[in-house]
Amino acid sequence: MAMPNMLSAPKPDKLRALGIVALNGMFDDMDAVGVLRYAATEVLPGDLAVVSSFGADSAVLLHVVAQVDPSIPVFFLETGKHFAETLEYVETLKRHLGLINVSAVLPDPSDLARFDPDGTLWETDPDSCCHIRKTEPLEPITARFGGWVTGRKRFQTAERGVLPHFELTSDDRIKVNPLAYFSDADVNQYKIDHGLPEHKLFAKGYKSIGCAPCTSAVAEGEDPRAGRWRGLNKKECGIHFDFNGAIANPMNPPAAPQTLFKDGAFIADPFSPWSEGDDPALARYKHVPLPVFVANRAAFLANPHPLGLLVVPGDKVEDAADDLGRFASVAVLFPAFTDGRGYSTARMVAERYRFAGEIRAVGDVLQDQIPLMRRCGINALVVTHEPTRQALVENRLPEVDIFYQPVGQGEIPVGTRPYLRRVS
Numbered sequence: 001m002a003m004p005n006m007l008s009a010p011k012p013d014k015l016r017a018l019g020i021v022a023l024n025g026m027f028d029d030m031d032a033v034g035v036l037r038y039a040a041t042e043v044l045p046g047d048l049a050v051v052s053s054f055g056a057d058s059a060v061l062l063h064v065v066a067q068v069d070p071s072i073p074v075f076f077l078e079t080g081k082h083f084a085e086t087l088e089y090v091e092t093l094k095r096h097l098g099l100i101n102v103s104a105v106l107p108d109p110s111d112l113a114r115f116d117p118d119g120t121l122w123e124t125d126p127d128s129c130c131h132i133r134k135t136e137p138l139e140p141i142t143a144r145f146g147g148w149v150t151g152r153k154r155f156q157t158a159e160r161g162v163l164p165h166f167e168l169t170s171d172d173r174i175k176v177n178p179l180a181y182f183s184d185a186d187v188n189q190y191k192i193d194h195g196l197p198e199h200k201l202f203a204k205g206y207k208s209i210g211c212a213p214c215t216s217a218v219a220e221g222e223d224p225r226a227g228r229w230r231g232l233n234k235k236e237c238g239i240h241f242d243f244n245g246a247i248a249n250p251m252n253p254p255a256a257p258q259t260l261f262k263d264g265a266f267i268a269d270p271f272s273p274w275s276e277g278d279d280p281a282l283a284r285y286k287h288v289p290l291p292v293f294v295a296n297r298a299a300f301l302a303n304p305h306p307l308g309l310l311v312v313p314g315d316k317v318e319d320a321a322d323d324l325g326r327f328a329s330v331a332v333l334f335p336a337f338t339d340g341r342g343y344s345t346a347r348m349v350a351e352r353y354r355f356a357g358e359i360r361a362v363g364d365v366l367q368d369q370i371p372l373m374r375r376c377g378i379n380a381l382v383v384t385h386e387p388t389r390q391a392l393v394e395n396r397l398p399e400v401d402i403f404y405q406p407v408g409q410g411e412i413p414v415g416t417r418p419y420l421r422r423v424s
């Protein structure tokens with residue numbers, strides 16, 4: 001499957017200027033193809049994509065997509081846990097509908113090796129399983145596009161009863177819901193009218209189809225989604241961008257700005273700080289202070305959930321050197337602009353211990369420090385300083401090409417011959 005290489009940042013001004021409410025008024029009576037065609041040609045040309053589960057209802061939305069433009073990118077979350085029938089259905093629909101831009105989005109193999117080595121995380125911690133198999137792989141993809149097409153419909157849940165055709169999300173992207181006004185009967189009629197192939201499990205009672213371990217058939221009259229995570233207090237997969245869950249209400253005030261900058265965009269941060277009272281054996285998505293980790297090492301190593309490590313000036317990262325592979329993220333604190341100890345810590349983690357996961361800078365992260373942080377192996381930033389946030393969004397960072405303390409390969413220190421001082 002091809003993976004498109006289109007990089008596209010959100011365009012807040014453009015999206016706001018569109019007036020989402022006005023757009024919704026325009027399309028209340030328009031058919032699904034008309035809604036999507038307008039979105040794809042007038043609102044976000046070349047900047048619109050689809051995430052599809054290739055489940056029981058997916059054929060209708062994908063047929064609408066194929067009518068408008070079969071080259072619109074379609075992303076399939078290949079969690080590694082799908083039914084064989086679903087993988088077969090991906091190929092069936094691609095062929096039948098003529099979709100030419102379907103890509104599989106795969107989990108990070110190092111995350112799987114670290115957090116789900118035997119493939120049973122779904123049993124003990126389905127939220128974390130969904131996070132490493134769906135949410136994390138999808139985040140860098142969502143950052144590329146200004147708009148997303150979903151297959152959600154008003155009839156599906158009470159909350160979706162007011163679902164509009166267009167939504168503005170809190171991170172300034174547009175969600176397009178061409179099927180918002182479809183009833184259950186409309187969906188079935190559409191499949192018949194257009195001769196769409198069914199998922200093979202649909203006839204066996206699977207009305208909503210996700211990963212095999214977390215999906216069961218439903219009885220006649222049961223909620224179609226009752227077979228998802230049956231018996232667990234879990235209804236949605238927790239994808240940050242919310243393809244399946246709550247409606248992004250453009251009338252709500254925007255949520256607090258996201259502060260984690262990674263892979264070229266501000267994204268949702270799955271981690272939160274360690275709190276007093278957190279349980280070393282059960283905590284998840286916490287940055288554990290290094291002394292707390294050292295004092296409770298056995299419990300943390302037995303903890304199956306994703307965790308991060310927080311290293312502050314004065315901590316000895318050597319004390320956790322043998323266990324760095326247990327962490328998904330190492331947060332290095334820069335308490336003040338004038339305190340450079342974080343650079344040495346980051347270099348040690350990246351270069352000496354060859355930590356391959358996320359190394360994030362936290363604390364006083366300012367624009368002028370960022371090139372130096374990146375040289376030291378930092379690949380994620382938590383930024384609250386507004387001018388620095390703007391500089392990152394607009395890709396305006398100072399260039400540094402003369403180094404007093406060269407790192408890695410190819411940097412020439414000040415004091416050598418002038419013509420060698422610049423990085424090649």
Ligand code: SF4
Nearest residue numbers: 122126129130211214
């Ligand atoms: S649906 Fe189940 S198997 Fe699939 S990612 Fe979520 S918890 Fe894991």
